[in-house]
Amino acid sequence: MSQEARQVTIVMIEDDEGHARLIEKNIRRAGVNNEIIPFANGTEALNFLLGPDGTGEVNQGRHLLILLDLNLPDMTGVDILDKVKGNQHTKRSPVIVLTTTDDAREIQRCYDLGANVYITKPVNYDGFANAIRQLGLFFSVMQVPETA
Amino acid sequence: MPITSQTFVRTTIGLMLVGLFALLAIVGTTIWLVDRTQTYFDEVVEAREARTAAVDLRTAMQDIETGQRGFLLTGNESYLEPYNTALGTVLPRYETLREILIPYPQAAEPLERLREGIDIKLDEMARTIELTRAGQRDEALAIVNTDQGKALMDEARLFFDALIRAADERLTTGVSDQRANALALRWAALIGAVVIVLVAGGSAVIAMRYTRELAKARSEVEALNQGLEERVKERTAELGRANEEIQRFAYIVTHDLRAPLVNIMGFTSELEASVAPLQALATRADADDQDPEIQAARLAANEDLPEAINFIRSSTKKMDGLINAILKLSREGRRPLRPERIELQSMLGATAAAIQHQVSENGGAIEIDADVPPVHSDRLALEQIFGNLMDNAVKYRDPKRPLRLKIDAKQALGNRVIIEFADNGRGIAAQDHERVFELFRRSGSQDQAGEGIGLAHVRGIVRNLGGEITLQSVLGEGTTFRVSLPRDLRAVVRSTTS
Numbered sequence: 040m041s042q043e044a045r046q047v048t049i050v051m052i053e054d055d056e057g058h059a060r061l062i063e064k065n066i067r068r069a070g071v072n073n074e075i076i077p078f079a080n081g082t083e084a085l086n087f088l089l090g091p092d093g094t095g096e097v098n099q100g101r102h103l104l105i106l107l108d109l110n111l112p113d114m115t116g117v118d119i120l121d122k123v124k125g126n127q128h129t130k131r132s133p134v135i136v137l138t139t140t141d142d143a144r145e146i147q148r149c150y151d152l153g154a155n156v157y158i159t160k161p162v163n164y165d166g167f168a169n170a171i172r173q174l175g176l177f178f179s180v181m182q183v184p185e186t187a
Numbered sequence: 188m189p190i191t192s193q194t195f196v197r198t199t200i201g202l203m204l205v206g207l208f209a210l211l212a213i214v215g216t217t218i219w220l221v222d223r224t225q226t227y228f229d230e231v232v233e234a235r236e237a238r239t240a241a242v243d244l245r246t247a248m249q250d251i252e253t254g255q256r257g258f259l260l261t262g263n264e265s266y267l268e269p270y271n272t273a274l275g276t277v278l279p280r281y282e283t284l285r286e287i288l289i290p291y292p293q294a295a296e297p298l299e300r301l302r303e304g305i306d307i308k309l310d311e312m313a314r315t316i317e318l319t320r321a322g323q324r325d326e327a328l329a330i331v332n333t334d335q336g337k338a339l340m341d342e343a344r345l346f347f348d349a350l351i352r353a354a355d356e357r358l359t360t361g362v363s364d365q366r367a368n369a370l371a372l373r374w375a376a377l378i379g380a381v382v383i384v385l386v387a388g389g390s391a392v393i394a395m396r397y398t399r400e401l402a403k404a405r406s407e408v409e410a411l412n413q414g415l416e417e418r419v420k421e422r423t424a425e426l427g428r429a430n431e432e433i434q435r436f437a438y439i440v441t442h443d444l445r446a447p448l449v450n451i452m453g454f455t456s457e458l459e460a461s462v463a464p465l466q467a468l469a470t471r472a473d474a475d476d477q478d479p480e481i482q483a484a485r486l487a488a489n490e491d492l493p494e495a496i497n498f499i500r501s502s503t504k505k506m507d508g509l510i511n512a513i514l515k516l517s518r519e520g521r522r523p524l525r526p527e528r529i530e531l532q533s534m535l536g537a538t539a540a541a542i543q544h545q546v547s548e549n550g551g552a553i554e555i556d557a558d559v560p561p562v563h564s565d566r567l568a569l570e571q572i573f574g575n576l577m578d579n580a581v582k583y584r585d586p587k588r589p590l591r592l593k594i595d596a597k598q599a600l601g602n603r604v605i606i607e608f609a610d611n612g613r614g615i616a617a618q619d620h621e622r623v624f625e626l627f628r629r630s631g632s633q634d635q636a637g638e639g640i641g642l643a644h645v646r647g648i649v650r651n652l653g654g655e656i657t658l659q660s661v662l663g664e665g666t667t668f669r670v671s672l673p674r675d676l677r678a679v680v681r682s683t684t685s
Contacts (some may be wrong), residue, residue, distance in 0.1 A: 057450030064457070110446070139445045142438070160445075163507070164452035 047102040047183045049075045052084040052119060053137075054111050058160070062106070062137070065168050069175025073104075081114040085122060088129055095128030098186035103129070104178065107154075109138040109145065117148060124153035131184045135174070195397045199390060206386035213379030220372045224365060231361035233287065238354035240284040245347040247273045247280055248305070252340060255312045259319055259327055267316070274309070281305060297346050304339040311336050430520070437517035441510045448503055448510065455499045462492045509627065512640040516626070516647055524565040524651065526676040531596050531606065532557040534566075538573040539594075545581050551590030553577070559596050562604055564676045568648045572656075575645045576668050580610040582635050585663070602674045603654075611665040620658055652676055 049066070053059040059077050066075065078084035088105070090097030105123065109116035116136065123129045133155040141159040149157050158174070161167045254270025257263070281302065288294040311330060318327035330336075469485040476482070532555065539546075539553045546553055577592065584590040588611060596606040615623055619630035626643040649656045654672035 055446050055450065057454065058446065061450070061453040061457075110442070139442050139449070160449060164449070164456045167449060167453060168456065 047073050047104055047178070049073050049104050049106060049178070050084065050088065051075055051077045051106040052081065052111070052116065053077065053106070053108045054079050055108070058108070061167070062171050065171035066175040066178070068168075069172040069179070071175040071178050073178065079112075081111045081116070081119050085119060088119075088123060089126060095126040095186075098128045098132075101186045102183045103132040103186060104181075104183050105132055105134045107134055107136050107138075109136060109140050109149075117145075117152065120149060120152050120154055128186055132186055133181070133183060137174075192397075195393065198393055202386050202390045202393070206383055206390075209379050209382035209386065213375060213383075216375040216379075217372060220368055220375065224368050227361050227364045227368065231358055231365075233290075234354040234357035234361065237284070237287045238351050238358075240280065240287055241347050241350040241354070244277070244280040244284055245344070247277045248308070248340070248343060251277065251309070251312060252336075255316060258316060259324065259331065262319060262324065270312070270316075277305060277309065294350075301343055301346055304343055308336055308339045308343075434517045434520045437513055438521070441514045441517070444506075444510050448507060451499065452503050452507075455496055455503070458492075459496050462488060462496070465492070508638050512626070512638050512644075516640070516644055519568075519571075519644065519648060520651065522567075524568065524676060526563045527566055528561050528563055529566060529569060530561050531559055531604070534569060535573055535594055535596070535606075538570060538577055541574070542577055542581055546590055546592070549584070549589055551581075551584065551592070553590075553592045553594065555594045557594065557596035557606070559598050559604055560674075562672065562674045562676075564652055564672060568652055572645050572648055572670060575641045576608045576670075579641060580608065580612060580666075582637075583631070583666075584610070584612045585614075585665075598674070599671065602678075604672055604674050606670045606672070607667055608670075609665065609667040614662040614664050614666055615658065615660040616662045617660075620660065623658070624656075 049071075051059060051062065053062065056079065059079070063075055063077070076087065078087065085093075088098070088103070089095045107116045107119060111119075116138065120134055120136070123132065123134060130153070134153070135156040135158065136149050136154045137158045137160060139160050146157050158170060161170060250269040250273035254267050254273070257266030258270065260266075285298055285302075288298060315327035315330050318324065318330070465484075465488040469481065469488040535555045535557050539555060543553070580592045581590065591611045593609045594606065595609070596604060599605045613631060615630050622628045623630045624642050624646045625639075627639040628643075629637065629639040646656050649670055649672070652672055653676065654670060656668060656670050658666055658668050660666035
């Protein structure tokens with residue numbers, strides 16, 4: 040397994056461009072240089088994650104880490120989470136839910152569906168930046184399995 | 188035709204009266220007829236007695252005469268046997284007859300004559316027998332031949348015959364009267380029975396019709412009632428949905444407002460971070476101080492930019508606070524209530540203990556008198572209500588005097604409990620009494636930190652618990668908050684969810 044192949048790709052599904060930019064900036068500040076592929080809507084993100092045929096076979100040899108916002112224009116992040124965790128090719132990829140919603144039922148539902156981490160975006164910017172940076176540090180040490 | 192209850196009562200009473208009268212008539216007629224029967228019977232018995240007495244007397248007289256004649260013919264004493272036997276019975280039998288005939292005055296005169304006749308006859312017979320015994324039979328026969336005795340006897344016979352005939356007639360009429368009487372009795376009973384049957388039947392028909400109409404009316408009422416309950420249920424469900432909708436709406440809106448706010452704050456920070464290098468550049472010592480462009484850049488980097496950023500910061504911070512407040516309210520509204528048994532005295536004491544240091548710092552005091560039975564309510568909600576009200580009392584105390592907060596709980600009508608928080612703080616102006624309960628509205632001088640959500644929040648919780656909060660206040664003297672709560676939240680929850 041080559042170094043190139045083990046490089047983890049961060050898939051960021053976030054409809055708010057500002058949030059996307061701030062997240063990316065702060066991840067970079069934490070010294071994480073992995074490729075970040077941003078998606079502003081659920082349809083494109085699913086296309087990428089499961090392939091145009093929707094089977095998920097496209098992920099052969101990929102190492103993916105998914106950053107997921109729940110409030111998307113075309114579908115809810117929960118739908119994406121459900122599909123990703125329900126697909127045998129992508130189910131092992133870690134999914135980090137990063138959203139403004141802090142409804143207890145929503146959090147429970149995400150973990151029930153197989154979310155690995157659930158983080159509420161702090162409105163306070165320092166807190167937000169801090170959280171993202173720590174997430175970046177977390178990325179730099181975490182192991183991501185290869186998708187089947 | 189529908190029967191009103193009034194006509195029903197009237198008709199029923201009327202029919203009952205008719206029935207009662209019919210019954211009384213039957214009873215009265217029967218008693219009267221039985222009485223008459225008794226009279227007839229007595230008369231018949233009397234007639235029979237009179238007849239028997241008359242026959243007996245006649246027989247006795249004939250026996251005496253027969254005995255006398257036999258003796259006169261033969262001179263033989265043995266022929267006097269019937270005479271002797273009957274002689275003693277004549278007068279008693281006469282007495283019997285006379286007594287029986289006392290009620291008939293028309294018989295008195297003939298009886299009197301009969302008596303005289305009997306005396307003369309007996310006298311004559313006694314004399315003839317005496318003469319015969321003395322051997323003077325011819326003289327005795329001469330007396331008999333005067334025909335005086337025969338004439339007397341004939342007269343007596345006529346009287347007896349008339350009496351017996353009269354008695355027989357009486358017997359016959361008595362029997363026929365009796366028969367007529369029985370017939371009348373039968374008819375009276377029959378007519379009475381018919382009337383009673385008619386009355387009873389009429390009552391039964393009317394009662395049945397009335398009952399049927401009552402049943403119909405009742406089922407209509409039940410149907411209406413059912414419909415009403417359905418409607419109430421629907422309305423309650425609609426209200427519940429509308430409330431849910433509002434809560435949901437507030438929740439979504441605040442979340443959607445939060446997202447752009449994160450951007451504004453985030454990029455403001457980015458902006459601030461990038462101001463530092465600009466400042467460094469503009470204030471570089473080697474720069475030309477006289478260059479107007481450098482001076483303008485220095486002004487912008489050192490004053491204008493930080494000022495703008497500060498305003499953006501404070502505004503976003505305020506907005507964040509407001510959004511959080513709305514979020515808190517909407518979340519509180521969505522939180523399910525968990526009723527439990529709560530001792531108000533200890534809960535109020537615990538809440539007061541949390542602010543005790545703030546109170547005693549200024550020489551203030553809190554007095555709690557909550558000697559009421561335990562309530563069933565939501566613990567968290569009550570703690571928030573009490574905490575908010577006590578905090579307010581401390582926050583808005585009058586700096587000129589130490590705080591006196593008197594908390595008083597008592598039971599009230601309708602299974603409720605009323606808790607009053609009376610302070611001697613700065614008070615609330617009359618025009619603000621309602622306003623202080625509105626979201627983001629505050630009263631008096633704005634010298635305390637706050638967003639104006641405390642009382643709005645409290646009112647929301649109190650109403651959620653099925654209660655109400657009101658206030659009385661005089662500016663500069665103090666405020667009394669009055670919280671009225673149901674003693675048992677379970678009853679309230681049941682009635683709104685069922």
